Amino acid sequence: MAMSVGGDSEDGTISAINTTPLVDVMLVLLIIFLITVPVVVESTPVELPKESNIPTQTKPENVVLVATKEGQIYWNLKLVPNSDILFESLKQVAMQDPQPEVHVRGDVNARYEHVGRIVYTCQRAGITKLGFILEPGGS
Secondary structure: OOEEOOOOOOOOOOOEEOOHHHHHHHHHHHHHHHHHHHHHOOOOOOOOOOOOOOOOOOOOOOEEEEEOOOOOEEEOOEEEOOHHHHHHHHHHHHOOOOOOOEEEEEOOOOOHHHHHHHHHHHHHHOOOOEEEOOOOOOO
């Protein structure tokens, strides 16, 4: 920094700090930070899945499992009394070749536990094609 001493007045000295070099240094630092910050903020490179909206093709061999908000489970339109009967029925479906798809429909007010029980039972039975049926246009 420079300081000018002396000057035009006869009474005393006029002293003022020259701030031009300070501003120059601050602008250079600002430019350096603007260039380096995008390089520092990197994320792990992954390939994100592409959105696809394929309409469900309802086939007669597909199994539709419904979880109501009360926790009841329906196989197509038939009430399944407990998870053990559901497991035995799903084991028979899992042995078919080709294996039919299982579509899970859950009531919007159903607890996650009810839908999770269906998913867990399908996993134990060996179901490989499991899908969820949703209404389009949700928020």
